[in-house]
Amino acid sequence: MSDPEYSNAVAVPAGWIYESNDDDSARFVLGTVGTNPLICFGVNPSTAIPGVLDQTMRRVRGYAEQNGFDSWMMFNVYPQRSTDPQGIHDVYMPELKTENERHISEFIGGRKLTLLAAWGEPIRTRPYLRDLLSDIVSITAAASCDWVSIGDLTRTHHPRHPSRGSYLPFQSFDMEAYLRRL
Numbered sequence: 001m002s003d004p005e006y007s008n009a010v011a012v013p014a015g016w017i018y019e020s021n022d023d024d025s026a027r028f029v030l031g032t033v034g035t036n037p038l039i040c041f042g043v044n045p046s047t048a049i050p051g052v053l054d055q056t057m058r059r060v061r062g063y064a065e066q067n068g069f070d071s072w073m074m075f076n077v078y079p080q081r082s083t084d085p086q087g088i089h090d091v092y093m094p095e096l097k098t099e100n101e102r103h104i105s106e107f108i109g110g111r112k113l114t115l116l117a118a119w120g121e122p123i124r125t126r127p128y129l130r131d132l133l134s135d136i137v138s139i140t141a142a143a144s145c146d147w148v149s150i151g152d153l154t155r156t157h158h159p160r161h162p163s164r165g166s167y168l169p170f171q172s173f174d175m176e177a178y179l180r181r182l
Helices: 055-066 094-108 128-141 175-181
Strands: 016-020 027-032 037-042 071-076 114-117 146-150 170-172
Touching (some): 027 094
Parallel strands (some): 037 071, 037 114
Antiparallel strands (some): 016 027, 027 071, 146 170
């Protein structure tokens, strides 16, 4: 079911990448075109579209610019659009998971990229998110991608969300240790 706040036809300007399902209730990819992208992973997408960025996307763009990347790309553990992570499906839809992983795999394409873990506490919103994240990590591990996080982890040991607080330096992020704790 499509949320009425989303457009069914998003015009994609030159220099942007935007991929969603037919009714735009799920977004798989949002970002800009470049050769050295910062790849950010959140929990679920909100309302941002090319040229109309929300706070999270503006901050991801800022982190990319401040850290020497020429572009940025936003992926999510689960692609269902919702302004509140509590609004995502109680049980994930396998077809959304499959399509999300296809987009991630195709974009990474075996390249060793920098991946920003940036989901914050909402990773605990649904029990299935841990398994979906683990499957995404398997895709990225095949390319030996480097995971980073924003500053130190939160007090509950999750990577910080990009829209919270001031700009902090990137830290190396041990994804395998994180998944064992999650």
